[in-house]
Amino acid sequence: MKRLDRRSFLKCAAAAGAGVLGAPCPEAQARTRPAPAPERGGVLVDTTVCIGCRGCEWACKEAHGLPTPPRQAYEDATPFERLRRPDAGALTVVNRTAGAGPGGLPAFVKAQCMHCDHPACVSACIVGALVKQDDGSVVWDTDRCIGCRYCMVACPFQVPAFEWKKALQPRIMKCDFCAPRRAEGKLPACVENCPVEALTYGPREELVRVARSRVKNHPERYAEAVYGEREVGGASWLYLSARDGAGIGLPALGPDPAPGVSESIQHGIFAYFVPPVALYSLLGLLMWDAKRPAGRDGEG
Amino acid sequence: MAHPHAPQPVQVRFLTPGVAVLLLLAAAGLAVVAARVFLGIGAVTNLSDQYPWGLWIGVDVAGGVALAAGGFTTAALGHVMHRERYHALVRPALLTAMLGYTFVAMGVCIDIGRWYYIWHPIFMWNGNSALFEVGICVTIYLNVLYIEFLPVVTERFIGRVDLPGALSRLNGFVDRGLRLLERGLSSTMSFFIIAGIVLSTLHQSSLGTLMVIAGPKMHPLWQTPVLPLLFLLSAISVGFPMVILESLLASRSLGLEPEMDLLSRIGRMTAPLLGVYLAFKLGDMFIRETFVHLARLDFPAVMFMVEVFFGIVVPLRLFLSEEARRSKAGLFTAAALAVGGVLLNRVNNFIVAYTPPFSFGRYVPSPGEVVVTVGFVSLLVLLYRAAVLVFPVISLPSRPRAPRTKYAVRG
Numbered sequence A: 001m002k003r004l005d006r007r008s009f010l011k012c013a014a015a016a017g018a019g020v021l022g023a024p025c026p027e028a029q030a031r032t033r034p035a036p037a038p039e040r041g042g043v044l045v046d047t048t049v050c051i052g053c054r055g056c057e058w059a060c061k062e063a064h065g066l067p068t069p070p071r072q073a074y075e076d077a078t079p080f081e082r083l084r085r086p087d088a089g090a091l092t093v094v095n096r097t098a099g100a101g102p103g104g105l106p107a108f109v110k111a112q113c114m115h116c117d118h119p120a121c122v123s124a125c126i127v128g129a130l131v132k133q134d135d136g137s138v139v140w141d142t143d144r145c146i147g148c149r150y151c152m153v154a155c156p157f158q159v160p161a162f163e164w165k166k167a168l169q170p171r172i173m174k175c176d177f178c179a180p181r182r183a184e185g186k187l188p189a190c191v192e193n194c195p196v197e198a199l200t201y202g203p204r205e206e207l208v209r210v211a212r213s214r215v216k217n218h219p220e221r222y223a224e225a226v227y228g229e230r231e232v233g234g235a236s237w238l239y240l241s242a243r244d245g246a247g248i249g250l251p252a253l254g255p256d257p258a259p260g261v262s263e264s265i266q267h268g269i270f271a272y273f274v275p276p277v278a279l280y281s282l283l284g285l286l287m288w289d290a291k292r293p294a295g296r297d298g299e300g
Numbered sequence B: 001m002a003h004p005h006a007p008q009p010v011q012v013r014f015l016t017p018g019v020a021v022l023l024l025l026a027a028a029g030l031a032v033v034a035a036r037v038f039l040g041i042g043a044v045t046n047l048s049d050q051y052p053w054g055l056w057i058g059v060d061v062a063g064g065v066a067l068a069a070g071g072f073t074t075a076a077l078g079h080v081m082h083r084e085r086y087h088a089l090v091r092p093a094l095l096t097a098m099l100g101y102t103f104v105a106m107g108v109c110i111d112i113g114r115w116y117y118i119w120h121p122i123f124m125w126n127g128n129s130a131l132f133e134v135g136i137c138v139t140i141y142l143n144v145l146y147i148e149f150l151p152v153v154t155e156r157f158i159g160r161v162d163l164p165g166a167l168s169r170l171n172g173f174v175d176r177g178l179r180l181l182e183r184g185l186s187s188t189m190s191f192f193i194i195a196g197i198v199l200s201t202l203h204q205s206s207l208g209t210l211m212v213i214a215g216p217k218m219h220p221l222w223q224t225p226v227l228p229l230l231f232l233l234s235a236i237s238v239g240f241p242m243v244i245l246e247s248l249l250a251s252r253s254l255g256l257e258p259e260m261d262l263l264s265r266i267g268r269m270t271a272p273l274l275g276v277y278l279a280f281k282l283g284d285m286f287i288r289e290t291f292v293h294l295a296r297l298d299f300p301a302v303m304f305m306v307e308v309f310f311g312i313v314v315p316l317r318l319f320l321s322e323e324a325r326r327s328k329a330g331l332f333t334a335a336a337l338a339v340g341g342v343l344l345n346r347v348n349n350f351i352v353a354y355t356p357p358f359s360f361g362r363y364v365p366s367p368g369e370v371v372v373t374v375g376f377v378s379l380l381v382l383l384y385r386a387a388v389l390v391f392p393v394i395s396l397p398s399r400p401r402a403p404r405t406k407y408a409v410r411g
């Protein structure tokens, strides 16, 4: 009931918005977004297996040429004392949520770009610097980016980071799903380095099946939902956990693709330039009419 | 030209104590801009990966665009409806819009990380992006505003071209050029005026679409699919109050009598516009049942109530009152509240409402960000003052027309 109300409200809203601008918008509803490539890759993160060794953090920095302390330094557990987010110096970080793992143990949750199937960042980027590729990765193009940071505002998982300290060529920093490594036939660096196989790399649709069967075979170990399967229209990265997404510190999100509403408004207003042109003609007519001697402001 | 109220340059001194203060503020702002260019955004702002947009986007860009709406609303009234008596208001509003959008562009330039790539959107398109649409529309509109202002420039200089020294041989040539330009402009101006209005409705509403994609990262009191409509309605309703405000302020600072009759007339027209905006704002709240969030009385709830009550309800009541409209104080209060209300709405939408899932403390603008914003506003006021001293922008009904020769003396 609630849902229905919201949906019809959205439709009215988009129609009203376009109506104000002079014309109805049949195209707004008709457009469909491109389906993600069926063979796109993904990673299944099993947080119940992860031991919090932070090897993935080290491997990621090594693979992306980011400064990092030696591997042994990652045995230090103090970073777990506070919540961390990926930033310009670390494209992935592991957080610990007390009591959220199987049997009341802590859950270790790796965070990085989810490589959404309908990425908000790609829809938002003013110059199209972000692209969802057929291999599943969402990648960023430094030759286009103007540094407006709209992608950061748009991302529902709050992932892209910015190089705030750089005066020239500051970059948007986020996980690139090791697209260059994978093109050479290698595994993503984090997957390759995980000592306990908490990370499984493979075709995304197959990973969904793997995840579902693990949930089915071990209902005592896993929460029902596979995080990333449906959130904001689905993502290439998927999470299995003892509690649902919110329980292990992931944002609670609905199943509608994040860019859906804004894109239909956008296309409603522009619908093949019909509304602007209609408004233009209307104003032109009004102006012409008002300028005829009879139409003049009598008191003026 | 033979019109009794023809606009003319105002004849007062440029430098006053107030102007000196503005010059200092502007200089301070530019100094921080220099620091931002050489040291990066992080060095002067409190922006972070959690709060990527702040004061500059909320006030300098979104606020600036909204408050420059006087340009297209008076153009619609004066040119499209062709109400000649309001023509006295069109040029000052046009000047404000032109300067306002220039500063919006400057605000964008310092806020984006790679200011030297500001031209990229012209060649690299993403039709799905609301920001792309805003950027393109604002760019075109800025040029349209400059073109709309050109007749003021030709009017000022035709017959009075007086180049110094050896260049004076070119006087006749430049003058002929200006006359040619004027003829071309006057036959095509309608095209630009209507284009300006269409472009304004487009980007004023797309500015509202900007935050729609932030989805649940935006407080439900403001996050709604009708945001573009609310942005457009608020821009339309703030156009006339902005003209009133700037007209009262300018006439006071330049020692002129404001056109009270005209101002109270557009004040009366503002009331229904504010009423429509209020109706949609409240209607949206009731349909989405977001009023439950008001009961929490937390910071966003209070900001929302301040915005609606002092920014819409009170000025609406004042604009409806004949008595308030007749007095300078009443009109000033009403206009200032309406302008403040829309400005607060933009701040609320872009800053207060933004609540990311992972936050390490609220965003509060840094002193550097505030100094830049204040400096830009000061610079804008200074340029406005300089422009009305040089160009025929303001109509002076209560003064005898200055003799022609005086123009030639001015520099």
Ligand code: SF4
Pocket: A112, A113, A114, A115, A116, A119, A120, A121, A122, A138, A154, A155, A156, A157, A158, A159, A160, A174
């Ligand atoms: S998680 Fe964010 S940055 Fe990554 S693809 Fe999705 S929207 Fe883009």
Ligand code: SF4
Pocket: A124, A125, A126, A127, A128, A129, A130, A140, A144, A145, A146, A147, A148, A149, A150, A151, A152, A172
């Ligand atoms: S910061 Fe760069 S990548 Fe992000 S939206 Fe702006 S131009 Fe696109």
